[in-house]
Amino acid sequence: MSEQITIERLLYGDAGIGHLSDGRAAFVDGACPGDVLEVAVEKDNGNYLTCSIKEIVSLSEHRVTPKCPLASVCGGCGWQHVAYDWQLVEKRANVVSQLQRTAHFDPDRAEAIVAECKPSPKQFGYRNKLEFGCQIDPKRGFLMGLHRRGSDDVLPVDSCPLAQGPLSKTPKALKGALRYLSGSNDLGIYRVGVRQSARTRSTEIALWTTPGPFPRATVAKTLGNAMKCTSIVRVMTGEGKKARKLKGVELLAGDGYWKERVAGQPFKVSAPSFFQVNTEQAETLVELALDGLEIDEGSVVADLYCGVGTFTIPMAKTGAEVMAVESYGSSVRDLRRITEEEGLYIDVIGGDAARELPGLGHLDALLVDPPRAGLDATIIPAIAAAGPRRLAYVSCDPATWARDVKRLEDQGFELVKATPVDMFPQTHHVEIVSIFTNRKN
């Protein structure tokens, strides 16, 4: 049985939402706001229905033709069929809606606080990194590709239009070389990451493998012949559930790190370390956060979840006294190396942010940029106790961010500005730079 609906908006995901005549919410993958669709119910999830498109009655004015022929099946970008200006509108609307629903903001306050979404200078060709899943198929042999939408299956691809310049064409070259290398024996490669900078020309291939014998010289030679790169490394981790546990990094050829420049600042990044994938928009994040923190020479500040120091280094260059906390060893080592090379004094602390914060004493300003899960509940009172006059919270997940906004406001902070930044055009993802003042200061 099918029914006609109009799509009202996009969800924080790949689906659009409309309502059936009985009032129930219908989530429709691949829909665009303004589309009039004949849809069929595929699954009743209790408070919403998953529906599929049976027929397009009329197309929305916000629809465009996707650039990539695999856009409807690839898990990489679910919004390619939506015009870019409308993607920005929907991203901002998602942030406003989370403030209302999760942080219980009055609609007028939420609208006033959330700025326009900052567009990415590049709508395609913006990614400095591509990551491919690999598997050995009993019939087809070694497979490498992106993830098929809604599954863990590998979708073989030859190129990706989200990647910058020559990086977009690397899947084809790499796939051929790795297929050749894996022809006679399984090398245990389960993921391949390639980072390439448009600014420094540095290109690194990282092969993520399980431990075990590995023909290092042959792999280095074959990959080096397949594509121009400045570094090739093997990252060894545990197997299955232990895949997050890093067992070591082996240099196969070249530098052993990837080089990028953000706002003139060079960074040398090891393969396992996190780095923002849209370099130009990383500069927007830094600018917004530093503007909001209002720090200057002599301020005592901290950067929690600091990674390799995207925010830490510019903070230190203001002349402020900076403490930086990061739990991942590879990033801690990268930040210490940059700090030394730049001749900066930064107290780089390797450890858990919630555990380390109480030991940092009083702070004039604080920046937090946690992973998707947001802030651990135990860190919120410690942030209040540190007493920063200004707090910048950078987030990649509007739902956990809005939860934490509520908790921070309950502890005496006031959200004064939130700017969505589009780091990931053609996808539902959005980054938020939010600034809080401290009512107790």
Ligand SMILES: C[S@@+](CC[C@H](N)C(=O)[O-])C[C@H]1O[C@@H](n2cnc3c(N)ncnc32)[C@H](O)[C@@H]1O
């Ligand atoms: C979203 S990234 C941000 C990194 C950095 N601010 C940047 O922009 O490049 C989050 C970082 O938090 C680190 N992290 C995750 N959990 C942590 C914890 N409990 N304590 C400290 N750092 C943590 C991760 O390793 C990662 O480097």
